[in-house]
Amino acid sequence: MSRSAASRANRRGEPPPSPEPLPSPALDSHTHLDIVLGERPADGEHGEWADDDAVDAEIAAAVAVNVPRLVQVGVDVASSRWSAALAERHPNVLAAVALHPNEAGAGAAIDDALAEIDRLAALPRVRAVGETGLDRFRTGPEGWAAQEASFREHVRIAKRHGSALVIHDRDAHEEILRVLDDEGAPEHTVFHCFSGDAVFAKACVERGFVLSFAGTLTFGNAGHLREAAALAPVGQLLVETDSPFLTPAPYRGRPNASRLVPHTVRALADVTGVQLEELCAHLTANAERVFGSW
Ligand SMILES: [Zn+2]
Ligand SMILES: [Zn+2]
Numbered sequence: 001m002s003r004s005a006a007s008r009a010n011r012r013g014e015p016p017p018s019p020e021p022l023p024s025p026a027l028d029s030h031t032h033l034d035i036v037l038g039e040r041p042a043d044g045e046h047g048e049w050a051d052d053d054a055v056d057a058e059i060a061a062a063v064a065v066n067v068p069r070l071v072q073v074g075v076d077v078a079s080s081r082w083s084a085a086l087a088e089r090h091p092n093v094l095a096a097v098a099l100h101p102n103e104a105g106a107g108a109a110i111d112d113a114l115a116e117i118d119r120l121a122a123l124p125r126v127r128a129v130g131e132t133g134l135d136r137f138r139t140g141p142e143g144w145a146a147q148e149a150s151f152r153e154h155v156r157i158a159k160r161h162g163s164a165l166v167i168h169d170r171d172a173h174e175e176i177l178r179v180l181d182d183e184g185a186p187e188h189t190v191f192h193c194f195s196g197d198a199v200f201a202k203a204c205v206e207r208g209f210v211l212s213f214a215g216t217l218t219f220g221n222a223g224h225l226r227e228a229a230a231l232a233p234v235g236q237l238l239v240e241t242d243s244p245f246l247t248p249a250p251y252r253g254r255p256n257a258s259r260l261v262p263h264t265v266r267a268l269a270d271v272t273g274v275q276l277e278e279l280c281a282h283l284t285a286n287a288e289r290v291f292g293s294w
Contacts, residue, residue, distance in 0.1 A: 004104045014252035016138060018065050019262045024280035027069035027287045028258040030096075030131070030166065030192045030240035033086070034072075034079050036257055041276020049082060051277055052089075059092050062258035066280075068092055069287060069294050071240075073131055073166065074194075075100035076108060077116050087125035094291050096128035096166050097121055104150030105143030114153050121161045127291040129158035131192055131210040134179070137170040148179060150284050155183045164188035173200045177207075185209070188290040193242050194228060201228035205236055210290055212238035215256065216250030218267045226271045230276050234274055234282045238290070239264050 017210030037050030037058060061071060072087060073096045080097035088093035097120040099109050121129050132154035134147055158165040160237040165186045169176050173196050182191065191204055194211040204211060211232050217225050229237065241247075241264070243256035248263035265283070288294075 010047060013254040015255045015257065016247070016260060018061060018259045019266075021064065022066040022262050022265060022280055023277045024284075025066050025068050025281040026186060026239065026242070026261065026283045027071075027242050028062065028067055028069050028261045029190065029238040029287060029291075030073050031070055031243045031258050032073055032075070032079070032245075033243075033258075034082055036244045036255070043124055055086065056090070058257060058259075059090060062261075063092060065259050065262050067258055067261055069284065070094075071096055071128065071166075071287075071291060073128075074098060074120075075131065076103050077113050080120050082119060084120045084123050084126050088123070090294065093125075094128075094294060095120075095123075095126045096130045096164075097214075098130045098132045098154055098166070100131055101133050101147050101151065101168050101170075102138045104132075105135065105139030105147040107143075109146060109150035109153065114150070114157070117154070118157050118160070121157050121163055126163070128155055128164040128166045128190070129154050129161070130164075130190070131168040132166070133168040133170075134172035134175050135170040136172045136175070148175075151176075151179055152183055155180070155186065158186045159184070162187075164190060164291050167191045168193070169195060177203060179211060180207070190238060190290060192240060193246065194225065196228055197224040198227040198231055204233050208236075210236050210238055210286065212240045213264060213268055214291070215240045215246040215252070215260070215264050217264055217271070218249040219252065220249070229268060229271045230273075234272060234279070235286060237268065237272070237283065238286055239283055247260055 247256035
């Protein structure tokens with residue numbers, strides 16, 4: 001998800017307390033630490049990047065609950081550069097780089113920007129291209145052609161570098177499958193914040209895609225997500241926060257952070273019937289298969 005308006009709307013109230021640590025290491029496959037920690041200077045005129053100490057403290061809080069692996073996700077050129085630099089200096093973090101579908105829909109996916117994403121994708125600790133995809137909720141029909149063109153270019157960049165592809169899918173399930181089937185999906189394709197039902201999950205699983213579940217899995221009205229998670233093979237599951245968005249129950253609406261992902265891991269254990277410790281081991285193995293080792 002992006003950007004500052006949504007970010008502010010999701011950051012009401014005090015940060016929730018850290019949950020009990022997981023019994024085995026797991027991960028957060030999708031976070032925006034730059035947005036968690038501040039108003040990033042997207043236009044160069046306001047905001048400040050979080051300082052290294054604040055970022056390190058945030059990561060340490062995740063490590064303290066047995067979440068030692070994070071994927072930091074960029075949504076534009078500036079945050080993609082920041083993500084790549086963080087992954088370069090911090091052993092617990094790998095990076096994903098991209099122009100977000102809503103940025104692309106607003107005209108950001110110009111040649112220079114895509115060339116910079118391509119350059120960043122070649123860096124050794126940048127292991128995924130994303131988040132990219134289609135967002136038919138925040139972008140109106142006038143932006144759909146630009147959004148799809150950008151998505152197709154991101155698929156090509158991921159394949160060129162042998163990187164994972166991280167998909168943002170908002171109200172666009174069938175359209176995304178159409179583009180992926182047409183372009184040929186990269187070997188490792190992740191649906192971040194999976195939002196489909198069992199039927200769509202089956203279509204993704206059959207194609208070998210990985211479903212990454214966010215705090216939405218814990219929401220009372222998310223029966224369709226729990227059905228989707230229950231039918232996916234455990235080898236095709238990941239978990240994430242998409243922090244600072246999508247804070248899991250019982251803290252829905254308060255600021256999210258990677259250290260809260262254990263709530264979602266525990267919910268996923270309940271839904272899948274896989275014992276918690278075993279699930280953590282699967283999630284870590286899946287992450288290392290998709291993104292490579294940290
Ligand atoms: Zn997203
Ligand atoms: Zn995101």
